[in-house]
Amino acid sequence: MLPFLTAVKSSVGKKFLMAITGLFWVFFLIVHLAGNLALLSGNGDFYNKYSHFLMSLGELLYVMEFLLLAFILTHIFSGVSVALGKMRARPQNYDVQKDLGGKSRKTVSASTMIYSGLLLLIFLVVHISHFKYQVGVDREYFTIINGTRMHDLYQLVYDAFGNLWYMLGYEVIMILVFSHLRHGFWSAFQSLGINHPRWSPVINTLGVVLASVIGFGFLILPLYIHFIGGR
Amino acid sequence: MMNKTSERPNMHLHLKIWRQLNAAAPGKFVSYEKENVSPDMSFLEMLDELNEHLIKTGGDPVAFDSDCREGICGMCGLVINGQAHGPRRATTTCQLHMRSFNDGDTITIEPWRAKAFPVVRDLVVDRSAFDRIIQAGGYVSVNAGNAQDANALPISKYNSDLAMDAASCIGCGACVAACPNASASLFTSAKVSQLALLPQGLVERKERAINMVSQMDLEGFGDCSNYGECEAACPKEISISNIARMKREYVRAALTSA
Numbered sequence: 001m002l003p004f005l006t007a008v009k010s011s012v013g014k015k016f017l018m019a020i021t022g023l024f025w026v027f028f029l030i031v032h033l034a035g036n037l038a039l040l041s042g043n044g045d046f047y048n049k050y051s052h053f054l055m056s057l058g059e060l061l062y063v064m065e066f067l068l069l070a071f072i073l074t075h076i077f078s079g080v081s082v083a084l085g086k087m088r089a090r091p092q093n094y095d096v097q098k099d100l101g102g103k104s105r106k107t108v109s110a111s112t113m114i115y116s117g118l119l120l121l122i123f124l125v126v127h128i129s130h131f132k133y134q135v136g137v138d139r140e141y142f143t144i145i146n147g148t149r150m151h152d153l154y155q156l157v158y159d160a161f162g163n164l165w166y167m168l169g170y171e172v173i174m175i176l177v178f179s180h181l182r183h184g185f186w187s188a189f190q191s192l193g194i195n196h197p198r199w200s201p202v203i204n205t206l207g208v209v210l211a212s213v214i215g216f217g218f219l220i221l222p223l224y225i226h227f228i229g230g231r
Numbered sequence: 232m233m234n235k236t237s238e239r240p241n242m243h244l245h246l247k248i249w250r251q252l253n254a255a256a257p258g259k260f261v262s263y264e265k266e267n268v269s270p271d272m273s274f275l276e277m278l279d280e281l282n283e284h285l286i287k288t289g290g291d292p293v294a295f296d297s298d299c300r301e302g303i304c305g306m307c308g309l310v311i312n313g314q315a316h317g318p319r320r321a322t323t324t325c326q327l328h329m330r331s332f333n334d335g336d337t338i339t340i341e342p343w344r345a346k347a348f349p350v351v352r353d354l355v356v357d358r359s360a361f362d363r364i365i366q367a368g369g370y371v372s373v374n375a376g377n378a379q380d381a382n383a384l385p386i387s388k389y390n391s392d393l394a395m396d397a398a399s400c401i402g403c404g405a406c407v408a409a410c411p412n413a414s415a416s417l418f419t420s421a422k423v424s425q426l427a428l429l430p431q432g433l434v435e436r437k438e439r440a441i442n443m444v445s446q447m448d449l450e451g452f453g454d455c456s457n458y459g460e461c462e463a464a465c466p467k468e469i470s471i472s473n474i475a476r477m478k479r480e481y482v483r484a485a486l487t488s489a
Contacts, residue, residue, distance in 0.1 A: 104460045187457040
């Protein structure tokens with residue numbers, strides 16, 4: 001076997017890790033979105049019970065959180081490394097640049113991966129500190145679920161998206177999620193060496209569908225909460 | 232030049248050409264007016280005429296690479312108006328004709344730009360990085376002695392076609408020039424693929440994948456972000472499915488090599 005560090009530092013290994021970690025996060029987003037559909041229920045207990053269920057997973061939850069953290073750090077590390085390598089590999093840029101079209105897959109979403117990625121990272125920090133650790137939340141949200149006193153996450157989410165600007169800010173980020181996945185999904189398969197005359201078009205289409213479902217799924221929730229939902 | 236076979240009249244073009252004395256010197260764009268350009272000329276003939284004029288008038292001719300001028304040697308290569316080998320797909324610079332341009336056009340001509348392809352002079356770049364990638368693994372072992380019986384090694388039509396597609400790479404470097412990351416993945420993967428697909432190439436299969444990828448990284452090319460600009464720019468239309476094959480070969484070798 002090639003030494004692990006040599007392999008993952010190579011141009012192939014770096015993108016292999018980026019692909020694996022990215023696909024794991026896509027899987028997480030699907031679960032996250034499915035869970036969040038509970039927000040559509042007018043009864044807050046429904047969502048809070050889901051939240052309570054996740055908290056009751058105990059060590060399993062910590063394992064999942066550890067994996068998500070480790071994988072996103074790996075993903076960021078390889079992504080930044082590719083972006084920096086790009087500057088090193090072409091110190092002098094072209095005066096005129098024109099995309100080739102045809103078989104090229106250089107979409108807007110592909111060219112902006114590093115920017116959408118870094119913005120999503122900032123969002124992630126804000127998102128987790130707000131909803132998980134309630135940083136900057138000035139009132140206490142508590143409810144009783146199954147006899148346990150716990151965060152009233154449902155009310156916290158509804159109050160947050162009640163603010164128009166907060167809600168709109170979220171929507172912009174969800175468009176970035178769509179954009180990042182539009183190139184990211186099929187690209188991950190290519191980086192893993194999966195390219196097949198019959199299956200690659202299917203993977204590409206699946207990527208567009210998944211990016212749309214995840215991006216616009218998360219986009220619809222705040223809109224629903226702001227304009228329709230509420231206790 | 233006087234022999235006009237095209238129905239289109241001759242053109243007047245504004246050329247903006249990158250001039251650079253050597254790798255160390257800073258380069259700059261110099262503008263030239265080119266009159267009387269026949270639409271039937273090839274792009275390189277147009278530059279030949281410009282150089283003849285420059286020589287006659289005591290100027291310094293523009294250095295550019297070319298050899299066969301029939302699209303098979305891989306020697307020529309210019310970035311024309313922001314596109315490697317110019318606006319026509321599946322076409323080398325030497326096979327590009329002036330009928331692809333219009334009277335009064337401004338044409339910006341730049342060399343391949345990549346750290347691994349230092350400028351030798353003007354539009355000529357040093358592509359010996361490609362040679363070193365080939366030297367790292369682009370070969371097969373052949374047993375000495377009598378030639379083997381013909382057809383002793385059965386090869387499926389499907390695989391021989393794929394290998395032939397990969398082997399059509401002429402090593403011009405347009406993939407590197409067109410890649411936003413200046414990655415050499417398409418070139419390297421074509422060279423890995425043409426051998427990995429055939430039984431003759433299986434002996435050095437693992438060493439080849441690891442050594443050629445390592446050499447590619449060492450030369451200072453960028454990483455592959457799957458933009459696919461390389462495939463679109465490639466005059467031989469080499470598919471990025473070869474890049475996926477190179478990745479499979481590399482991962483396989485990394486996991487199983489001694």
